[in-house]
Amino acid sequence: MKLQNYTTSYFAGVLLVLLSIWAVIFYLEMLDEIYDSLDDGLENQKMLVIQRAKEQTDILNKPEFDDGSYTIKKVSPNYGLQFKDTYRDTLMYMQNEDDFEPVRMLESVFKLDNSYYKIKIVTSMVEEDDLIEDLLFSLIMLYLGLIVSILLLNNFILKKIWNPFYLLLNQLKDFRIDKDKTITTSPSKIDEFNLLNKRIEQMLGKSVESYNSQKQFIENAAHELQTPLAISINKLELLVENNNLTEDQIAMIASALNNLEGLTRMNKSLLLLSKIENSQYDDDETVNLAEISKELIEDFQDLATHKGMKINFVEAGSLNISMNRQLARVLISNLFKNAIIHGAEENTIEVKVSNDKFSVSNAGRTEALNPDKIFSRFQSIRTSKRSNGIGLAISKAITERYNLNLNYEFTGRHNFYITR
Known part of the structure; x- marks a missing residue:
């Protein structure tokens, strides 16, 4: 995986985590605001119903929600004095939807003419399922939009910023110390890239210099060794032809010849091995x-x-x-x-x-x-x-x-x- 895409994958993962956390917080905050708004509306509607009940006493006995969004029924003084206002979510059958839909209900007690009355007021609310679905859809679209934006930013803007690095990388990939003397670096406005280019040039310069020195030394050493070895072997062979030598002397000379010939073969083998390791054989x-x-x-x-x-x-x-x-x-x-x-x-x-x-x-x-x-x-x-x-x-x-x-x-x- 390329460095740019690797970085993008990290961005995508971090964004997914952050957006998930943000979505939960946002959802809870949204619900809190919705409930607060609904509760304020229910409180205001309660005050209007109580005001209307003072003027129209016929609504004080309304046990069902048939023709409105509230019910009123009379309760005992003890019940009324102990009751506290409560807000809760419940379901109510809606004829237009032909189904039970969630509503927000306020239950309260008020006093009128020395009598206590319990009032229930309901108002429709946004369905949580729809809210979650809409929120999830919005977050997915937001996430995809951010990812697309990052990809566009990564491939068109950041790619230009990283261009000196990839230029250097491509040259290093094809660099051969036995052929290339140096590489061409591209100046950048980024200090780290300039430092990398400088250090790479220095390292390659030293490597090429060391390689050339080693190559020359091996060639010279092999050449210089071959000549005295050949001369020594030739002189010993001439010495063996001397009829004045004893058998022991001939045996000693033969042993020396064998060692010198072995040294010659080893010298050639080491030279060959060094050339192979230094990639001095081309023409594949x-x-x-x-x-x-x-x-x-x-x-x-x-x-x-x-x-x-x-x-x-x-x-x-x-x-x-x-x-x-x-x-x-x-x-x-x-x-x-x-x-x-x-x-x-x-x-x-x-x-x-x-x-x-x-x-x-x-x-x-x-x-x-x-x-x-x-x-x-x-x-x-x-x-x-x-x-x-x-x-x-x-x-x-x-x-x-x-x-x-x-x-x-x-x-x-x-x-x-x-x-x-």
Whole structure:
């Protein structure tokens, strides 16, 4: 939900609560005013009836409301002295409505010529049901009007106010540190937006500078390391050709060569991993993992045959992914190499490709590997001197780069699989 709509939803909720509370208070106040007005009218009508009774004594015996809005009947002095004026709501049959309708009634006692008379006076009143219905309808219309007003205000006026923020947000969404050097901010009359723009520019500037420095350092370090390593390996190889060396000296030189070659492979792997994590591989295209697998199986066939292994390829679909082709080859190569190097000899490596899954499984250790550490650097089980322990870490970095899932499971066989 966008920030503007999120704010509007809060406004709507608060308004609903406030209007509900206000409606109850307004309703009670309205009823109080209505009753006060009705009671004043009944009191005035009582005074007029009493005045008329003094002039026309024939109305002193009027027990029914047949021909008027009041009744008068004689009561005992004791009853008259103890009686107090009362106002109450009741129902009365109305011929024009053919139904019982609510009325307001005043009951009182007055004295005339040493006699006491009880008088009842009624007047029609607004029906509470109609009042509630009209009030509810009015409140709903008021609420809808306020919501529409807020939406119009939010989308036409507040949207313009928030425009610098959304402009910055859109640029950040598409920003890539390996390509974009900076972003363009829009000046605003709001201090907070200007401060946000300033801080974002500063942070991105430092991030781009750090990224470029790191990238240059990695490239320089990798280049500078490769040269002395290559020279050292070359000189040691020339030294081995010297016929004057003893077997112990040759063994020591061979050990040094193996370590230097391992260091060279590790240097290349770390450089590759750093480039992947820094998104330095572009030129994405749609690659078919089944086709790449077929190509790489031929390349790894000799290594697998050397260990007495067979590679069984099952193509049950075509898994197409938009990614860099070189990285796709590195991803699958690492999984093949991992299965061959760490797999048990004289066994079969299963490679399966479907429309939504790519998997490589091999027989090996009889217990499962730690899934929390298997994709970490230098955490894999190393059973070969040619394994530097970061092949699976590189594969994991590649899949994360393209929002893929690389997982491991043990079902008697070690299974690595890729899903979207």
